[in-house]
Amino acid sequence: MKNQHPRGPRIRGRRIRRPRDPRGRIPARRAALAATATLVLAIGAPAASNGARPGPPAARAPALPGSATPDDGPPCPLAPGQDTRMSEGMPTGPGYSRSTGTVHALTLMIDFPDVPGEGTARRRFAEFFPRTAQWFARSSYGRLDYRPATPVDRWLRMPRPFHSYGIERGSTFEPGYRKLLRDLARAADPLVDFRRYDLVNVLITPNAGPPAAHTVLSVTFSGNQEAPRADGVPLANASFIYSRQDDGTGSFAANGFRVLPHENGHAFGLPDLYTAHGADHAGHWDVMSEDWGAGNDLFAWHKWKLGWLTPDQVACASQPGVSTYGISPLGRPDGGTKLVFVPLSDSAGYAIEVRTNEGNDEGVCRPGVLISRVDARADSGEAPITVLDATADSGGCTREPNVHPELSDATYQPGGHLDDREHGLRIAVTGRDADGGYRVKVTRSE
Template sequence: MSRIPQPEVHVEGQQSPEGAPVGVVPGAARGVAQGAERGRLRSAAAAFTSLIALAATGLVAGPAVAELSGGPCALPRTTAHHSLGVDSWNSAYPRPVGSMDAVMIFLSFPDSVPLNSPDELAADHFPATSQFFESASYRQFALRPHPQRQWVKMPKSSTAYGIKRDWDSARRSGYLRDAIAAADSTVDFSRYGIVYLVADPDAPGVDADATKVVNLDRPLHADGTDLERVVTVFESHPPDHNVLAHETGHAFDLPDLYHRPTDGKGDWDTYVGDWDVMGSQFGLAPDLFAWHKWKLGWLDQRAVRCVQRSELITLEPVDAARAPGGSLGTRLAVVRTGEDTALAIEARGSTGNDRETCTEGVLLYRVQAETASGGGPVEVVDTHPATEACWDRSVYPPLADAPLGVGETFTMPGTPGERTRVQVADRTRSGAWTIRVTTA
């Protein structure tokens, strides 16, 4: 059994790596009136569709690297927690390329007898989570789960740890130390890139709202391996939809995209709505933004178009599978708007992880590399501010109809000479979207 030191931790959505609080950045520009010009572009559509621009991309392989080839629209990685800069990779995190083994450990407590078996709880999360990443990565990443078959008994009662969403640091540290020590005799931690600690969902002290990724400022050490982060799972049976995909995204340096109300009450989904699992695990279109896929290495520069004037672009839906022959085509168009900011443009369709989407079309969103996780590093642009959609299913109906459809034009607000205009001319038979992006 390995010696387990006292960990120092910070938790996703609460603290930055430096320990400073992560606050909600007030959005002074978020209330700017926006609208779609619904003029039909039929006369231009034929000309647009005759100029199809396709790009190919290859598999990303090998270990994580510090430097990436991003091009002129690649925002720089900043010191912000989970920065969305894509010019370099943060080597403190494992990069999800190739395959990665993950261990799932099931923890019981002296004050409760589990009502479910480890196999039943493992089935709550797998193979669904592996399938999510297989689809999102265009089969470039395989998450291989290794659920343990027996319960690991914790030394203290579940109520002794004070488990809750905003957890007392000392009790949280004690929980992690006890869990790793209890499992160390049966688990070889050196074999795994991710550790999931799953608590008995029926134990009286388990708060189903407390699931988190815990980053360890001082890593735990077991089996000759430093454990720098652990996914602590406190879910009911069955669990929240896509919750493990969301938490696993944090393990790969992806930020929270939801807006957390300061008083804990109010709407959490005002930044991105349904459009990325890092915003809401209940979203109708939970596939990762193309920007996230660029950051993770699943899209390379051949699949990203940097727009600097006026360009005609054919966008393949970001959630569509790789075409026969290995081509991804263009999945992301980017307009650089500042040193640390960009406008991202991608197409979303009802395939893959987005098969339950409410609407299809061309989605626009702002990216801010210097904004920390939880502060709004991505904001979806509502191109139809006067309407909403799917009020009975969407996590945030005002953004459910955010994408532009065929024949629509949207001009980003800004001073004259600094505006970007996006025109959607056509949709091809294969499902791609033909757009014209014009920058001043």
């Protein structure tokens, strides 16, 4: 694909909120900004069911985040973000879909009288499944059983022409999307019991709207309890997928399905990681930042927030003195520590993880220790996570089209370290084990 853009607006809670992000940038124009701001972060309970309809329990239900206490020290502080639409704070606010156990995703393919379906609806469905479900299974270590039900195996025709909904980039929920969701509910009502599903995927015929190479319309409205109701339940978490991510040859990109894991990430309560001006602070290290190009996963912080890491996989370096940790690669479905968090105050800190080209992370070109800063005060689209670049101004190690190159080699290697003099802190990578894990030493004077 030639160009790709950030996603569209979100809705949370009872009030429609318009994003501060103008949503018109392309990755090639994103500037890598220096990461100098102090961070605010929260560690706490997992993403709960948030009012979602109950489903079968997971085969391996994860324990609650926020209880990791290495060396018998106090737990990491709890400080959910305040006054944000969608933040990195924990616990995740109410209204989102649950992110563990069995999640039933209603998937409908729709077309319009003036834009009849391109190809078959089954082919459109196959562009995203089973790969989306497989991506979530790998990323969650089996803790999310994502089931994409498609009870209507044909194009579901909307009663109005596509242009009548007035949908364009940046469109808010009112009035166009409310009208579209209401029409969809009415059309599907005789065929679908909406009470059986946790979230809704609307796969729109790709000839409706502009190509993704020109602009991206795909959008999620999440936590919206005032959405139209069907079978007595609000369609509160709905993702709308347009066009196709192009691989540059006019064909659907092999990894283009990841637009759906990105959008479903919002349904689970994850924010966008890019900024209002198109700056990229997270690079290709998380699908909530870039969902095109070679495959990528989520930050360890996001996996903790979603309930995919257990307490014994998270360490909290909160005490003065020297602490050492062995960290297992994030892409491996094994035990061991996956995330070390270093709080700076009751609401600030660094996240440390190991990234290799395993699991969903096939695009990693410089395996090593990734250090990022998480800011629970930053809203979606305000760079809530910033990767600290161990090789600043190097130009990166990837040549993948439309992937932010500068941060692709951001990982720290043995002998490398990060100093935060303001907080009397050093994070040093002291070695690499034969099995691919890394050893990290955290030294803090306060």
